[in-house]
Amino acid sequence: MESKNKESDNKNDSKKKTGKVKMSQNAAEGLRELFIDSLKDIYWAEKALTKALPKMAKNATNSDLISTIEEHIEVTQKQVTRLEDVFANLGERASASKCEAMEGLIKEGESILEETEPGPVRDAGIIAASQKIEHYEIATYGTLVAFASTLGEDEVADLLIETLEEEKEADVALTENAYNSINFDAADLDK
Numbered sequence: 001m002e003s004k005n006k007e008s009d010n011k012n013d014s015k016k017k018t019g020k021v022k023m024s025q026n027a028a029e030g031l032r033e034l035f036i037d038s039l040k041d042i043y044w045a046e047k048a049l050t051k052a053l054p055k056m057a058k059n060a061t062n063s064d065l066i067s068t069i070e071e072h073i074e075v076t077q078k079q080v081t082r083l084e085d086v087f088a089n090l091g092e093r094a095s096a097s098k099c100e101a102m103e104g105l106i107k108e109g110e111s112i113l114e115e116t117e118p119g120p121v122r123d124a125g126i127i128a129a130s131q132k133i134e135h136y137e138i139a140t141y142g143t144l145v146a147f148a149s150t151l152g153e154d155e156v157a158d159l160l161i162e163t164l165e166e167e168k169e170a171d172v173a174l175t176e177n178a179y180n181s182i183n184f185d186a187a188d189l190d191k
Helices: 002-018 025-059 063-089 100-115 120-150 154-189
Strands: none
Touching: 025 063, 025 100, 025 120, 063 120, 063 154, 100 120, 120 154
16 A cells, blocks of 8 residues: 555656646547637637727727727737637637637627717726736637647647737737826826
């Protein structure tokens, strides 16, 4: 009994040191399926954003915010193409599966546009909605990078890392817009 415990402890110690666990074939297949399903979700999400972001830009009033959103529209279109490259690298057909989370975030953004008047408060709301979207994307792409790396899909991981970095940059740009003037202008309206 004692030798089995030592053997088990040695296996656990080696897992801790390498950070990798030897997967069974079924586990790898399950992770790959989850990975592909998650790619289909974010593919749908990115395509939906190519339609939602122009509405946000059209309803924003701050010129810096409008520029930030318009720049991200171009980046998002490139991300859609990059996801198509990811699918191709995996030997899969690029297909979208409705992403309930993104649909909800987009609807929340639309409700902000409906419930606010044009100006700094609406702009602050657009930033809030956009950052929720960016944070969802950052979490998703971070997970996808981990899945790709675990599955040994290094080229795919590199493509996804590129998108992850772009999403982080968009989040920073939105924060800068908020703190450079928009939030303060919105607060001044209440005085």
